[in-house]
Amino acid sequence: MKKALYAGIDIGGTNVKVGLCDAGGRLLHKLEGPTGGAEGLHEAVRRIDQYVRRAVDEAGGHWSDVAGIGAGIPGFVDIHSGVVALAENLGWEQVPIARILSEQFGKPVAIENDANLAALGEALHGAGRGVNHLVCYTVGTGVGGGIVEARRLVHGFGGMAGELGHLRIAAEAEAAPCNCGLRGCLETIASATGIVRLAREAIGRGEGTTLAGLDLARLEAKDVFVHAEAGDGAAVRIVRKAADALGLSMAMAAAVTNPQRFIIGGGVSRAGETLLTPVREAFARYAAEPLRRQVDIVQAQLGNDAGIIGAAGLGRSLSGMPS
Known part of the structure; x- marks a missing residue:
């Protein structure tokens, strides 16, 4: 039986960090690359998609193994609608990023404020x-x-x-x-x-x-x-x-x-x-x-990994597993 993978994305104004975790929240692989936000929303989404797929490949997995994806955004986020109300560092305002990423990945995506996800990561697997x-x-x-x-x-x-x-x-x-x-x-x-x-x-x-x-x-x-x-x-x-x-x-x-x-x-x-x-x-x-x-x-305790671990936990909740 294949092991499910959960992708966590930490979207920053300068860089995007991506991590893959297993069902127990163990970080299996991570990578980082430029956001490309100055080149517009379409380019940022293209890069995010590229980073996540590359992480799966480098971890030796298959795209079908990815059971849930969570993304952290640095700004004001409406988690119910999946819309970024305002992310100043990204230049995003009223962007339905959960829907956009879900269509890009062909998988459900949940979004959260990035600091919330860092808190969740620390609570579940770090200093909390x-x-x-x-x-x-x-x-x-x-x-x-x-x-x-x-x-x-x-x-x-x-x-x-x-x-x-x-x-x-x-x-x-x-x-x-x-x-x-x-x-x-x-x-x-x-x-x-x-x-x-x-x-x-x-x-x-x-x-x-x-x-x-x-x-x-x-x-x-x-x-x-x-x-x-x-x-x-x-x-x-x-x-x-x-x-x-x-x-x-x-x-x-x-x-x-x-x-x-x-x-x-x-x-x-x-x-x-x-x-x-x-x-x-x-x-x-x-x-x-x-x-x-x-x-x-x-x-x-988790340093820069807190956000991606928390985001992967959010992805686990989409699959019906507890975060």
Whole structure:
């Protein structure tokens, strides 16, 4: 009897990641390639189809083995209609991507917000194993979030629950514009983009910082963390500001969802304890004692694989198997 394969697709503004999992959620094969989004929707879909089929071939499988496909989208997703309401980094608005991909593959496709799928991956196979109530942050170019209760995602009315990056955190006087159209959102401060913005502003004000010696065009969030670890005052302040914003947002989330665990993933989480320690301190300051009791804040375990593993789990649910 052939083993069923479940394809997980993590569609990013720059790259698409594809993974194949078995029925137990074990990642069997993965690959990555450019999205081609700047060349239009048709080209992006063509590439996604090519990557998935290539992954199946490289894994030694057959297209008939693929029993379910899930896809994660970085934006506002209506999971009921399969329509991407807005994905700024892809240039997609009101795109019926589930139907388009299903027609391309000749198989049913389910879609989700990419951070939701990263949360599901961590909940089932990563840092959330054994925990029934958790909130997962994906802190990268933006800030995404996912809420998991008893191994299931919390979607809300329109499927957009967990948009933690768009909690309004900044005071009016320092509220920077966000891609969502609002100002002062969490991701304007705590994302990699937000951290780099704060660093450039500090350099522009003439603060005495070792960051000023770097190529500003190539400045990355990881540079800020490296200089903070070396004791640079401006870099330390920026890291603490980002951590404070994350801790405050967690206190807000705790008041609504009362989770047992917060998981921080995404590229910024690679800073490890340089980020996690001040986040825990900020959460302890902002959250009421009953809401922070026995709550832990940990780093994600699956790294860049969380989204594709979660997406494959979504694909398994299409086949009638539990995710």
